[in-house]
Amino acid sequence: MIITVAALTVAMLPLALGGRPARLAAVPLRHIGWIVAALATQVVIIELLSGPAVVLAAAHVATYVIAGWFILANARIPGLWLIGAGAALNGSVIALNGGTLPARLGALQAAGIHPSPGAFVNSGLLAHPRLPLLGDVFALPAPLPLANVFSIGDVLIVLGTGWAAWAILGTRWSRPWTPRRGPLHRAESRASDAGPSARPDDRTVPASP
Numbered sequence: 770m771i772i773t774v775a776a777l778t779v780a781m782l783p784l785a786l787g788g789r790p791a792r793l794a795a796v797p798l799r800h801i802g803w804i805v806a807a808l809a810t811q812v813v814i815i816e817l818l819s820g821p822a823v824v825l826a827a828a829h830v831a832t833y834v835i836a837g838w839f840i841l842a843n844a845r846i847p848g849l850w851l852i853g854a855g856a857a858l859n860g861s862v863i864a865l866n867g868g869t870l871p872a873r874l875g876a877l878q879a880a881g882i883h884p885s886p887g888a889f890v891n892s893g894l895l896a897h898p899r900l901p902l903l904g905d906v907f908a909l910p911a912p913l914p915l916a917n918v919f920s921i922g923d924v925l926i927v928l929g930t931g932w933a934a935w936a937i938l939g940t941r942w943s944r945p946w947t948p949r950r951g952p953l954h955r956a957e958s959r960a961s962d963a964g965p966s967a968r969p970d971d972r973t974v975p976a977s978p
Contacts, residue, residue, distance in 0.1 A: 771909055771917040779931035788938030792945050796937055799842045807835040826868020833860030847946050848933030855925030862903045871898030872905035876918040881911030892918055
């Protein structure tokens with residue numbers, strides 16, 4: 770939950786600096802329904818659902834596969850590659866550790882987290898973790914709201930979200946990112962800027978003798 774709140778916070782920051790939410794409509798996101806379903810599945814698995822650990826672990830890994838596919842399909846959008854790098858780190862470590870992101874004991878204790886033995890946890894203490902440094906090694910301490918543990922991948926996801934929001938929404942001091950268009954569209958745009966007499970399809974016809 771802490772990562773979701775942090776990502777939403779940095780995404781809304783440009784709005785306080787003069788950004789326009791209407792610019793989101795111009796972003797050519799592909800397969801948006803899939804990533805929404807993957808994120809919803811993660812929330813259900815992590816916060817609400819209880820069941821066979823193997824099934825939940827497999828579903829957890831699958832959500833990262835879908836996220837990776839979504840990132841590749843929309844790689845030209847600024848900041849998305851950084852979000853993808855963070856998701857790839859988390860997803861790889863989760864897959865290597867059977868569906869659980871390994872957590873550092875000190876981080877779990879600082880966040881006041883005490884997982885139940887035998888229950889599926891998306892992040893928890895493992896006996897022999899693989900790539901533990903890429904797991905949840907940081908913590909927001911328990912006295913603070915939304916106390917939880919987080920990883921390097923989570924940090925990259927939040928930074929990428931902030932970058933994308935800043936680039937797309939713009940601010941009072943920065944121009945927003947605009948999608949690239951094809952060569953015909955660019956030619957028409959230049960002609961439009963030059964005036965009605967300069968059209969890309971205009972031809973000079975020699976006068977008759």
